[in-house]
Amino acid sequence: MSAGAPNYITPVGYAALKAEYDQLLGTERPAVVEVVSWAAGNGDRSENGDYLYGRKRMREIDRRLKFLAHRMKAARVVDPLAQPDKSRAYFGATVTIADEDDNHRTVTLVGDDEAEAGHGRIGWNSPLARALRGAGIGDLRKVSLPGGEKEWEIIEIGYAG
The missing domain is CATH 3.10.50.30 (Transcription elongation factor, GreA/GreB, C-terminal domain)
Structure with missing residues (x-):
């Protein structure tokens, strides 16, 4: 899709994007932040799997949240x-x-x-x-x-x- 082109989407499709965004932001990301905080308190981070995986997962979630926010902002809902x-x-x-x-x-x-x-x-x-x-x-x-x-x-x- 070219830059500036409208991102047409049905009301159902928009609701699905918003639900995924809300779930990532309100549920999954806070849970990962909690695990990373707990793991960071356990000392050496270089060999701490919970910490390393948690940081990686947090970057993935943040990247997806940014993508979803961009798509919803560009969305033109058409019934x-x-x-x-x-x-x-x-x-x-x-x-x-x-x-x-x-x-x-x-x-x-x-x-x-x-x-x-x-x-x-x-x-x-x-x-x-x-x-x-x-x-x-x-x-x-x-x-x-x-x-x-x-x-x-x-x-x-x-x-x-």
């Missing part, structure tokens, strides 16, 4: 149900597509932070999502994939909360 034109595939749409061999696939266009291809949620900036943007039922869209170009027909479009 899929608020799409004015539900006859076309826009952000939040669940789209059923068929390839040349009539193999059907259903995908939901979501924010890049909430994408899980294995669960049918594809990131807004993925090649398939970019090809589907603005498509209506019956439209044909070509997608360049690592294995070559593939054509899909839009069979169904729906929006859910």
Whole structure:
């Protein structure tokens, strides 16, 4: 995603980012700080596994907190149900597509932070999502994939909360 580009995300996706942030900041980080403080009081830190692991884990948590804070700040929450034109595939749409061999696939266009291809949620900036943007039922869209170009027909479009 390019700098300055909006980080589109569904309300559910934003809530998941916020829940992870709150859990790390309010629960996990204080627990690690407590272990590190206890371990630091045990003397030689150079061979103290609790201390060394705790410091490493604290850096990982802090890095993740910084990332999550940045993503939430850049987030533009979009409610899929608020799409004015539900006859076309826009952000939040669940789209059923068929390839040349009539193999059907259903995908939901979501924010890049909430994408899980294995669960049918594809990131807004993925090649398939970019090809589907603005498509209506019956439209044909070509997608360049690592294995070559593939054509899909839009069979169904729906929006859910």
